[in-house]
Amino acid sequence: MTKLVALVPILPLLGFVIVGLGGKKLSKSLSGWIASGVVLISFVVSLILFFHLNQNSEQEVSIKLFDWIAAGRFSADLTLMVDPLTSIFLLVITGVGFLIHLYSIGYMHDDEGHNKFFSYLNLFVFFMLLLVMGSNFLVMYVGWEGVGLCSYLLIGFWHKNNSYNNAAKKAFIVNRIGDLGFLLGMFLIYVTFGSLNYSEVFSQAKFYVSDEPVLIAITLLLFVGAVGKSAQLPLYTWLPDAMAGPTPVSALIHAATMVTAGIYMVARSNILYTLAPTSLHIVALIGVITAVFAATIGLLQNDIKKVLAYSTVSQLGYMFLALGMGAYTTAVFHVVTHAFFKALLFLGAGSVIHAMGGEQDIRKMGGLKSHLPTTYLTFLIGTIAISGIPPFAGFFSKDEILAHAFAHNKIFWLLGLGGSVLTAFYMFRLLYLTFFGSFRGTHHQQQHLHESPKSITIPLIVLAALSVVGGFIGLPEAFHTKHLLKSFLSPVFADSDLRMLPAEITHATEYALMALAIIIVIVVVLLARNKYVVKGELPLQDGAPMTALPKLIAHKYYVDEIYDSFIVKPLHWIGTIFYRFMDIQVIDALVNFVGKATVWSSDRVRLIQTGKIGYYVFVMVLSVALLLLYISY
């Protein structure tokens, strides 16, 4: 069993090596199938590991690959481990990952960088698996940086377009800010606990008093890392821009897996956070604000992928809200359901973009329902799931978050409910504008409208099915059934649960809340239908006059502009000064001086070599005399 653990990440690495080195020598279909095949095998192995953990009382399976670093008292080894938390992430990463690989075979078929794309995708899966399988913070950090690198490479995959390159750079740089927080947090962990291994750190942490300053510092620093990777306020700006990458990349990296790394990190270090309620409060606050903030921006976006991107930011906010209330299981639950329906929505959007010949503006779509029936149906399921309508997946996880919020803090609940209302509105707006009404594109586009090939529709159908039934792994206790996910994950969060159980509410209240949420959402959906289908309203064209508030929202609250003028430009300015003055005037001059001085002294020193023997012997005797003089004193 332990040997199998190593197989999970090694297979995608192998795929990366084969497809990457094979380059143009491998045919397109072969490299696509190799890349998908390795992820499929990883998925099968993950399933075996999952059932093994489920049936046995064993809490984790681990394998030590080798001692990695040993320097002085510091040592870190490369040990891979699978416990229930990791197991859930493994299934999501390899399962959804495989479907997206399969989808890419059809989607990237005509791209000249086909093989490169698949090698990057495999590399990404490898690093993501390393991130969740490492048994210490250092290995997690390696995975963390690795997925960041792959994200950078894949956002800028079509590197001939310069704005895509800028988007890639932006993603990388903004993530670096978060990474710095992670790194500092890791240093502090080492200084405090003398180790980076989860088992040692967490077992020592148990003996700390609640809200010890050092724990608050560690958790906040780690959270800065999570904010960067999981695109929360104020570091979320890179994620909408990251939509420049090919759509499967948006689905895999920027919706289903990589951006949930922050959630994983907090859930993994749950004991640290539980012992630092102050940090937890900040996590919840940032989460709920991001959830609402991003949802409002989603209302007025016209790019099909941008709407989904802001929606992702918003949903990640919900996950952090759940974490911040100590409801770690709920956060993981939402990660799983979100992975299903958001991957589905992105892939559906990709299918639409494919049919539209690259067009992403929903104002130029409309009436696609009859042309793309499978895509429409699956997209509809995804939309229902994210809006929180039962019995689809999103309902259960979101309801659980809202129920916790109601018990925890009424303001959080109100904001969360507001956010879910906004979500339902912008998602149905997207659906109606894309698939209903009449076609608004060019005549040429209309002639080429077609349903996507099988390799694209099959993943859509599978994900749609998962979006329908995915919620049943976590039925609310009000239904008097077992919460499967909770009992499976309970060993991971046992220590936290001993100290602080998330607040509970009565079953009657829970039913009431559910009913309320469902009614509001259905009303909102009907409103959206009335506005966009019955009345046939369209979003304004770019540059059309708007009132103040919509204008503010349509410009995304000018956050990018603010960052640009207050951070980017001053930094540029300082950089220019340092370049002109420090680099050229001081450092270059110094370096040149050293070089010239060496040559000059060489020119002088070589003169002592006169070529005359008498002189040589004289110097020798003089030296001997000086040495003898030296020793006689």
Place this chain on the structure above:
Amino acid sequence: MKSLLLLSGLGVGAMVAELINIKRFLFPLVCLGLIATIGVSIYDWNTDIHLFNNMLRLDNFALLFTASLSLITLLWLIGAKKYIETETSISDKYALTMFTLLGAFIMVSYNNFTMLFIGIEILSISLYVLAGSKKNDLFSNEAALKYFLMGSFATGFLLFGIALIYGVTGSFHIDVVGEYCRANAGNIPTMFVAAIVLIIVGLAFKVSAAPFHFWAPDVYTGSPTMVASFMITVVKTAAIVAFLRLFFAAFGYIPGTWQAIISVITVLTMYIGNVTAVFQQNVKRMLAYSGVAHAGYLLIALVALTNLSGGAIFYYTLVYSIATLMAFHILYIVSDNKNEGVGFEAFNGLAKRNPLMALGITVSMLSLAGIPPLAGFFGKYYVFTAALEAGRYKLVILAVIASLISVYYYFKIIIAAYYHKSNKAPIELSPAHRFLYIASIFLLLFLALAPDFLIRWAK
């Protein structure tokens, strides 16, 4: 004993070969002899034989260097065959080479001051002749004369030092002198210290350490290119090992008396060697100064004198010799057998004229400059580690700066080979040379992969 007899036999045999006219068998015979000495060293491993009333001691340390010197000579011979056999008196040169190596063997296995002196003299006298072996060349003659005059002078100092040691201790035996040093560590007479200084001068001359290095650039430049490459590798290795043996067994007990002196010599050597090399326009002369500078790095291990020193010096000399030999062999071909040497422009366009030679000179220069991942880097690494273990931080910092300077002149050749154009005809290599370059490049890369593997033998 076996390897000494073998080499003397080969030397005498080579002279006889002139009489009975079997010169064309000499090359394979000598090569076989060298391989046999390596074999004998492996055979004798771990036996610790004492010869001639304990005047020679064939311990593992001695055997290790006997083998490595034979290997270096073998590599040298493959490239130098052309030089040896195009000039007159072929068998003399073979014989002299064998006698030089014999002297070197004695220098790495002596256990008695008389043996040290005899070894140095056997080595030196053969070399005086070899330096002048290009009889019609004025530079060659000048080099031989200069080397002879200054060499005799230095031997004088050495002998004087040995005499004073005898005066104080009443013995020529290293063991006895070592025992004396240990017993009187706190109370060493000035006469004994003066003896140490004089012996240091004699040996420093042989390793070409400043300020006793003046002969080296002139002699290396004037001697036939192939002879110079032999001197700068085999002789330097033998001399530094003689140094190390003496200090490990005897003077190591009283470091206070000599460490400051050798530290100063080390720093002077590194800086005079490196700084002067920067301005040289003649590649052969540049390599000569580079040889001086490397003597400085080697002396660092001597100053440190820890358990690592022996291994560090073994690894360093081997790697340095392979890289330097390859550079000289390439220089010899590039300079069309011109003895006085050529400027950097001779390397122009080498990458086009012969890619293997360009690669060879690049690997050689990078290794000498100590750029990872080549073996030269690990050589410096071990020497510096030994010094750091001994707490010699300032020395290491100075050495690192000195080796930075060296990058300047080593890279000049690489730049010429790859970036400058030339309209000269491509160079055809003989199979022997091709083998030599490939083997050397391979060794410089391979030894870098497993440095510990070699170092372990010298412990």
